[in-house]
Amino acid sequence: xxxxxxxxxLLQHAAELxxxxxxxxxxxxxxxxxxxxxxxxxxxxxAAVAVAAAVTIPAAIxxxxxxxxxxxxRPARPTETAAGLARGHWTHLPDSPLxxxxxxxxxxxxxxxxxxxxGFGGEANKVEGATYVPGAGxxxxxxxxxxxxxxxxxIFWAGSDLVVLHQAGPGPTSVAAxxxxxxxxxxxxxFPLPTSANGPQLAGTSFGDQIVxxxxxxxxxxxxxxxxxxxxxxxxxxxxxxSHKITEVTMTTAGRRLILLSTWNNGPxxxxxxxxxxxxxxxxxxxxxxxxxxxxxxxxxxxxxxxAGGQIFLAPxxxxxxxxxxxxxxxxxxxxxxVPPGPPAPAESxxxxxxxxxxxxxxxxxxxxxxxxxxxxxxxxxxxxMAALDPxxxxxxxxxxxxxxxxxxxxxxxxxxxxxxxxxxxGALWSFGTT
Amino acid sequence: MTREDEFRNFAAARYGELARTAFLLTGDRGHAxxxxxxxxxxxxxxxxxxxxxxxxxxxARRTLIRLAGRSRRRRWSxxxxxxxLAEPVAGTLRQGPGRAPGPAIDRAIDxxxxxxxxxxxxxxxxxxxxxxxxxxxxxxxxxxxxxxxxKSRASRGLASLRRTGLLTAEEEQR
Numbered sequence: 001x002x003x004x005x006x007x008x009x010l011l012q013h014a015a016e017l018x019x020x021x022x023x024x025x026x027x028x029x030x031x032x033x034x035x036x037x038x039x040x041x042x043x044x045x046x047a048a049v050a051v052a053a054a055v056t057i058p059a060a061i062x063x064x065x066x067x068x069x070x071x072x073x074r075p076a077r078p079t080e081t082a083a084g085l086a087r088g089h090w091t092h093l094p095d096s097p098l099x100x101x102x103x104x105x106x107x108x109x110x111x112x113x114x115x116x117x118x119g120f121g122g123e124a125n126k127v128e129g130a131t132y133v134p135g136a137g138x139x140x141x142x143x144x145x146x147x148x149x150x151x152x153x154x155i156f157w158a159g160s161d162l163v164v165l166h167q168a169g170p171g172p173t174s175v176a177a178x179x180x181x182x183x184x185x186x187x188x189x190x191f192p193l194p195t196s197a198n199g200p201q202l203a204g205t206s207f208g209d210q211i212v213x214x215x216x217x218x219x220x221x222x223x224x225x226x227x228x229x230x231x232x233x234x235x236x237x238x239x240x241x242x243s244h245k246i247t248e249v250t251m252t253t254a255g256r257r258l259i260l261l262s263t264w265n266n267g268p269x270x271x272x273x274x275x276x277x278x279x280x281x282x283x284x285x286x287x288x289x290x291x292x293x294x295x296x297x298x299x300x301x302x303x304x305x306x307x308a309g310g311q312i313f314l315a316p317x318x319x320x321x322x323x324x325x326x327x328x329x330x331x332x333x334x335x336x337x338x339v340p341p342g343p344p345a346p347a348e349s350x351x352x353x354x355x356x357x358x359x360x361x362x363x364x365x366x367x368x369x370x371x372x373x374x375x376x377x378x379x380x381x382x383x384x385x386m387a388a389l390d391p392x393x394x395x396x397x398x399x400x401x402x403x404x405x406x407x408x409x410x411x412x413x414x415x416x417x418x419x420x421x422x423x424x425x426x427g428a429l430w431s432f433g434t435t
Numbered sequence: 436m437t438r439e440d441e442f443r444n445f446a447a448a449r450y451g452e453l454a455r456t457a458f459l460l461t462g463d464r465g466h467a468x469x470x471x472x473x474x475x476x477x478x479x480x481x482x483x484x485x486x487x488x489x490x491x492x493x494x495a496r497r498t499l500i501r502l503a504g505r506s507r508r509r510r511w512s513x514x515x516x517x518x519x520l521a522e523p524v525a526g527t528l529r530q531g532p533g534r535a536p537g538p539a540i541d542r543a544i545d546x547x548x549x550x551x552x553x554x555x556x557x558x559x560x561x562x563x564x565x566x567x568x569x570x571x572x573x574x575x576x577x578x579x580x581x582x583x584x585x586k587s588r589a590s591r592g593l594a595s596l597r598r599t600g601l602l603t604a605e606e607e608q609r
Contacts, residue, residue: 006602014542025447
């Protein structure tokens with residue numbers, strides 16, 4: 001019997017699910033009807049907004065198809081508090097030049113004054129990008145050189161340039177491209193980590209004018225930094241217990257401090273067990289590492305988001321819970337405290353109440369999202385309800401319901417952009433804020 | 436038959452397949468059921484545009500793959516492949532008369548572990564090619580990758596499974 005037939009038999013056997021109930025057809029139909037009703041209402045509202053925008057959008061926005069970046073400065077505003085966000089509202093912003101491109105893989109980042117979106121796919125099977133400058137609109141950016149692989153893995157803003165990491169296909173390496181907005185030019189750089197086999201596992205973070213990448217390779221941490229001004233790579237040596245078999249790495253930054261969290265598991269492959277797995281935390285300042293203790297250990301993975309306001313938002317995850325415990329770490333002392341559980345979201349007919357799931361740190365508040373039916377992950381959840389937590393008082397505030405999902409098919413993770421939250425699927429763009 | 440009735444029939448018929456595919460992609464049963472239901476809900480919303488049953492089948496399958504991929508990539512919400520199997524114990528498999536827990540269940544767990552250890556891209560290709568029985572071209576289309584990438588990932592994934600000894604064990608059992 002050929003290997004392929006063996007594999008077929010093995011997979012069919014391994015995929016068997018005991019006691020899988022019948023499809024919850026009636027609940028799906030009820031949820032679908034409810035969505036359709038809401039979409040019809042919001043479609044009408046959106047059409048009205050679109051007509052108004054077509055009349056009032058300034059020439060700068062209509063000129064958005066012109067190549068070249070826009071660098072209009074934006075006056076800094078204090079970040080929104082939870083109480084302030086309670087007065088916030090959703091705004092449907094102009095569609096990006098990428099709308100309708102059928103790009104299959106989008107990523108976005110906030111540079112400090114503009115939103116950059118890059119997507120891969122379309123008929124041309126290449127990467128295209130656009131930037132959105134609040135108040136000035138969308139502008140296309142130069143096309144990324146062809147031949148850089150078949151998907152975008154990560155995208156970072158490194159102070160002055162944009163760094164996009166590509167999966168290079170079946171080869172052993174990935175490649176990166178650096179975009180300089182001032183020149184509207186891309187350049188390709190070699191990438192030292194063997195990432196193509198484990199692309200999604202690769203961790204990366206912006207660190208001043210550098211990008212740091214790290215990955216668990218053969219139980220150890222391999223880490224490199226890329227300096228945009230010097231256009232050079234440097235290998236980072238991370239001091240970790242030699243007895244720990246590292247399975248995953250996560251990083252974040254706070255000021256000039258780099259924080260690296262490495263999940264280790266000395267148990268059987270793929271199975272985390274109490275006592276044989278945990279999380280090592282290291283902080284690097286000025287090239288020196290120190291050990292951080294007291295951070296959550298009870299979960300196999302930790303996601304950390306860089307945050308302003310002297311806090312680091314930690315979202316430890318479990319494999320199946322709909323309510324992951326989340327934490328805030330003081331960026332100066334690196335002490336950790338738990339985020340109070342969110343209140344139950346309003347029940348929808350026939351569906352249980354679920355607690356709000358924290359997902360985004362604004363610099364002064366935690367925005368949490370109500371899980372949608374059957375969706376316990378990602379921004380698929382945000383169009384129902386949101387709430388914001390004031391970490392100082394522990395008080396939760398209900399926020400205005402989100403945009404309709406019909407406009408936000410395949411949305412990216414919400415991005416906090418200075419004074420508001422942006423949500424895009426590469427084409428449509430919404431923001432949530434008080435102005 | 437109304438459109439909703441058509442969807443009901445479709446959902447009832449396809450839910451199990453979608454859940455099983457998602458199970459091998461994610462290694463988490465609860466997440467797999469969520470993904471299958473999410474894919475069906477999106478299929479319901481698109482039902483009017485899909486017209487033919489084969490379109491609905493392809494749409495639901497593609498949606499499931501994309502949702503699984505997105506949940507894996509989305510680090511902030513914690514949906515990262517953990518390599519930790521949800522139910523690495525007896526009882527995950529159907530246990531009818533004459534199917535007592537034993538070597539077969541162990542092998543199923545071994546297979547899931549081996550799949551969890553594979554890079555996600557290879558795992559997706561193997562599941563689509565050999566569980567869903569998709570052609571290389573269909574797999575490329577569903578994953579949005581080139582035919583060559585499908586072939587190389589399948590080749591590498593098979594090679595990895597060979598190294599685990601699972602294929603040999605299967606041969607011996609037969």
